[in-house]
Amino acid sequence: MTKTGGEIIWECLVRQGVKHVFGYPGGAILPAYDAMTRYPIHHILVRHEQGATHMADGYARASGGVGVAIATSGPGATNMVTGIATAMMDSSPIVCITGQVGSKLIGYDAFQETDITGVTLPITKHNYLVTHADEVARTIREAFYIAASGRPGPVLIDITKDAQQSSCEFEWEAAAPQLPGYRPDLSPEPEDYDHALSLINTARRPVILAGHGVIISGAMHVLRSFAEKSGIPVAPTLLGLGCFPASHPLNLGMMGMHGEAWVNKAIQEADLLLAFGMRFDDRVTGNVKTYAPTAKKIHVEIDPAEINKNIKVDVGLVGDLRQVLQHLLPDVESVDRSEWRQYIDELKGDSAVRDIQNLPDDGHLYAAHVINDLWRETHGGALVVTDVGQHQMWEAQYYHHEQPRSLITSGGLGTMGFAVPAAIGAKFARPEAEVWAVVGDGGFQMTMAELATMVQEKIDIKIAIINNGYLGMVRQWQEFFYERRYAATPLLSPDFVKLAEAFGIRATAVSQRAHVVPTIREAREYRGPVLIDFQVEQEDTVYPMVPAGADLHNMIRRPSPIVETAQDV
Amino acid sequence: MLNTFVVYVENKPGVLNRVASLFRRRAFNIESLTVGHTDKPGVSRMTIVVDTDEQGALRAEANLYKLVNVLLVNNVTGGPAVMRDLAMIKVAATPETRSHLLQLVHVFRARVVDVAPESVIIEITGTEDKIDGLLEVLRPFGILEMVRTGRVAMSRGAKSAAAAVGGMAELAIPPEMRDDEDVSYSV
Ligand SMILES: Cc1ncc(C[n+]2csc(CCOP(=O)(O)OP(=O)(O)O)c2C)c(N)n1
Ligand SMILES: [Mg+2]
Numbered sequence A: 001m002t003k004t005g006g007e008i009i010w011e012c013l014v015r016q017g018v019k020h021v022f023g024y025p026g027g028a029i030l031p032a033y034d035a036m037t038r039y040p041i042h043h044i045l046v047r048h049e050q051g052a053t054h055m056a057d058g059y060a061r062a063s064g065g066v067g068v069a070i071a072t073s074g075p076g077a078t079n080m081v082t083g084i085a086t087a088m089m090d091s092s093p094i095v096c097i098t099g100q101v102g103s104k105l106i107g108y109d110a111f112q113e114t115d116i117t118g119v120t121l122p123i124t125k126h127n128y129l130v131t132h133a134d135e136v137a138r139t140i141r142e143a144f145y146i147a148a149s150g151r152p153g154p155v156l157i158d159i160t161k162d163a164q165q166s167s168c169e170f171e172w173e174a175a176a177p178q179l180p181g182y183r184p185d186l187s188p189e190p191e192d193y194d195h196a197l198s199l200i201n202t203a204r205r206p207v208i209l210a211g212h213g214v215i216i217s218g219a220m221h222v223l224r225s226f227a228e229k230s231g232i233p234v235a236p237t238l239l240g241l242g243c244f245p246a247s248h249p250l251n252l253g254m255m256g257m258h259g260e261a262w263v264n265k266a267i268q269e270a271d272l273l274l275a276f277g278m279r280f281d282d283r284v285t286g287n288v289k290t291y292a293p294t295a296k297k298i299h300v301e302i303d304p305a306e307i308n309k310n311i312k313v314d315v316g317l318v319g320d321l322r323q324v325l326q327h328l329l330p331d332v333e334s335v336d337r338s339e340w341r342q343y344i345d346e347l348k349g350d351s352a353v354r355d356i357q358n359l360p361d362d363g364h365l366y367a368a369h370v371i372n373d374l375w376r377e378t379h380g381g382a383l384v385v386t387d388v389g390q391h392q393m394w395e396a397q398y399y400h401h402e403q404p405r406s407l408i409t410s411g412g413l414g415t416m417g418f419a420v421p422a423a424i425g426a427k428f429a430r431p432e433a434e435v436w437a438v439v440g441d442g443g444f445q446m447t448m449a450e451l452a453t454m455v456q457e458k459i460d461i462k463i464a465i466i467n468n469g470y471l472g473m474v475r476q477w478q479e480f481f482y483e484r485r486y487a488a489t490p491l492l493s494p495d496f497v498k499l500a501e502a503f504g505i506r507a508t509a510v511s512q513r514a515h516v517v518p519t520i521r522e523a524r525e526y527r528g529p530v531l532i533d534f535q536v537e538q539e540d541t542v543y544p545m546v547p548a549g550a551d552l553h554n555m556i557r558r559p560s561p562i563v564e565t566a567q568d569v
Numbered sequence B: 001m002l003n004t005f006v007v008y009v010e011n012k013p014g015v016l017n018r019v020a021s022l023f024r025r026r027a028f029n030i031e032s033l034t035v036g037h038t039d040k041p042g043v044s045r046m047t048i049v050v051d052t053d054e055q056g057a058l059r060a061e062a063n064l065y066k067l068v069n070v071l072l073v074n075n076v077t078g079g080p081a082v083m084r085d086l087a088m089i090k091v092a093a094t095p096e097t098r099s100h101l102l103q104l105v106h107v108f109r110a111r112v113v114d115v116a117p118e119s120v121i122i123e124i125t126g127t128e129d130k131i132d133g134l135l136e137v138l139r140p141f142g143i144l145e146m147v148r149t150g151r152v153a154m155s156r157g158a159k160s161a162a163a164a165v166g167g168m169a170e171l172a173i174p175p176e177m178r179d180d181e182d183v184s185y186s187v
Helices: A005-015 A027-036 A049-063 A081-089 A116-123 A133-148 A161-165 A190-202 A212-216 A220-230 A261-269 A321-331 A338-347 A367-377 A390-398 A419-429 A441-447 A450-456 A472-481 A496-503 A513-525 A561-568 B015-025 B054-066 B098-107 B128-141 B166-170
Strands: A002-004 A020-023 A042-045 A067-071 A094-100 A126-130 A155-160 A167-169 A206-210 A234-236 A272-276 A296-301 A315-318 A383-386 A435-440 A462-467 A506-510 A530-535 B002-010 B029-037 B043-051 B070-075 B081-092 B111-116 B119-126 B143-148 B152-155
Touching: A002 A005, A005 A027, A005 A133, A005 A161, A005 A167, A020 A049, A020 A419, A027 A067, A027 A094, A027 A155, A027 A161, A042 A419, A042 A450, A049 A067, A049 A081, A049 A094, A049 A419, A049 A441, A049 A450, A081 A094, A081 A116, A094 A133, A094 A161, A116 A126, A116 A155, A116 B015, A126 A133, A133 A155, A133 A161, A133 A167, A155 A161, A190 A272, A190 A296, A190 A315, A190 A321, A206 A220, A206 A261, A212 A220, A212 A321, A220 A321, A234 A261, A261 A338, A296 A321, A367 A390, A367 A435, A367 A462, A367 A513, A383 A390, A383 A419, A390 A435, A390 A462, A390 A472, A419 A435, A419 A441, A419 A450, A435 A441, A441 A462, A450 A496, A462 A496, A496 A506, A496 A530, A506 A513, A513 A530, B002 B015, B002 B054, B002 B152, B015 B029, B015 B043, B015 B054, B043 B054, B054 B070, B081 B128, B098 B111, B098 B119, B098 B128, B119 B128, B128 B143
Parallel strands: A020 A042, A020 A067, A067 A094, A094 A155, A126 A155, A206 A234, A206 A272, A272 A296, A296 A315, A383 A435, A435 A462, A462 A530, A506 A530
Antiparallel strands: A002 A167, B002 B043, B002 B070, B029 B043, B081 B119, B081 B143, B081 B152, B111 B119
16 A cells, blocks of 8 residues: 555554654654544644653653654754653653654755754664655654663654655555564573572572562562562662552662661661662662672663673673563572561661651641642552652652552653653553642743643643742752852742643642642542642751762761750750 | 774664764773674674773673664674784885885885885784884884774684674574574663
């Protein structure tokens, strides 16, 4: 059957199972847009192409499938860069399609010509420049395969205008991927399995470090069996939250820079670390020279380039985490590790007393209160999408995630402006989910134009702005490390309630603790988008904290009037 | 320490850029990089020399494999391999110095490939050390211009790296090769 390149794009997307595409039109992608109307695909018009990429990313992370974004050449394509880099760092499978000037014009600085494959080379898993209609089908099939398999990631396809316009024979079967250099299906060596098992079965103080890979490979179930059978406690990374139920007795809590103090101490004192689908990011290791000095390390990871990259390990098991754990499970012995777990429990020490939830009410509204109330009111069942900053860490600490894919956050790149568009994408992927965007006053203003997208698409998202009048996380660093010189962090914001109303979104401001719960209840009862401006304590600080580069166990703790006074006496 | 990689890649537009960009991106310093066709259509072969330690070499190899167009990576640094560099050196030559020059060329098993009234071009193939040695003795004559290809390398013995890339022609890795350790693993 003869089709234009533009038609083949949609034909292939439909066959790949795509139902939603987030995008923004322009000259170089017009032929494709023109063909779109003839295909059963819901196109969501965004307000900025960055939004399209974050939506595709949120869509992918909420669903486990591939998200798709589309834009024109030049500025449309360059606006996607941040979203692509975000997806790359968090191994999120998205396919970005960009229009490109006609193939004859490439290299002549034509109107809206940008070398987007050159620009995105280091921030895509792979990318393509397509100059002929007959390459479109195979390229799209390869892109979806690459994006979703192995360690997932973003793939960009840049398609020239003439390739969209010209026609060729289209045959789906003949356009199967041809990727001789791509092998995502590795599995560990038998001797490495044996070595790992002997370490596991003899360890006395083991800890499982559970990362994003647990969720990506769908290893939640087998991880749980593994932990329960072996009695080994589990500490999730930020992106691992939800991969192991927060309420499970073996769940220690989050590790890392703003993780729980006892978790970091347990890691430092462990004799075996089982790193499952995580990559020893500097935000979880602190100073690598003093990291877990007494522990042997087993790294189960699908990307061979991660083995021994940040932390030297004793055994690297390269392969799909779920398969590797299934392979290990029958030979994992039940060992009584209650003493070790009890010891970790004792490491908690005065942590509970220092917890802001337990400090005497001083009449102020703290972000932690808001998050904790949100968790209670939603019974931990919401799909929370956060932005980047203090509120992100408080969410991680005070919203207790029981389910995988119930927290979507930009971890690796730390992209402000992520939350609102990613929440929109997540809602399209899981329309039945209760989606909350938890976002700072700074980050919200980076992509708030997407409120219009929400309204145009009539989607029901609740937005909680944690409004502290500062670029809070940066202010916190200035407080600790720059003697409180608050250079460029105080932030004047518009009246968020009026702003939301201008978009046609219901909105309320809350500044008292007693009003938090009723406002959340009202928002949940209302069918349609709601924005709540939580005006919280301005100079609150995320505790505990490992200063960048410090030893993992050297955490700055929240000062407690109760503890400190008791010690004074 | 200099590490020498032999890398087989799909001959597609932009592949050289992907490889070079990878080394830049991961903060490796490329000493030299040569690329050319192989006897298999659609497959190119690179020799890349990188200054890094053992850990860095493993990291470079693993990251090369992550490139979708990379078919095979061989670090030939430790093993027995033939390494060669080719240089052309244009040296000032007067009727008085010419015969002395030719003697040196002979000793180094180099060749004169061009003679002009006031200069000669000398071509030499060999290890970098050997070429450096020739340069040293030519310098007093006055080196006018020089070009070197950078290192190319090949493992000794009958084992053929290219054979491992054989599946290429079929444009997909045949099932029986999927467990072959030498075949690329991108993830
Ligand atoms: C796009 C981008 N620019 C800058 C930063 C650096 N940064 C990290 S956190 C932060 C402050 C965020 O402020 P806000 O959104 O108000 O959240 P808060 O920390 O106050 O909760 C900044 C500027 C970033 N992560 N992303
Ligand atoms: Mg703020």
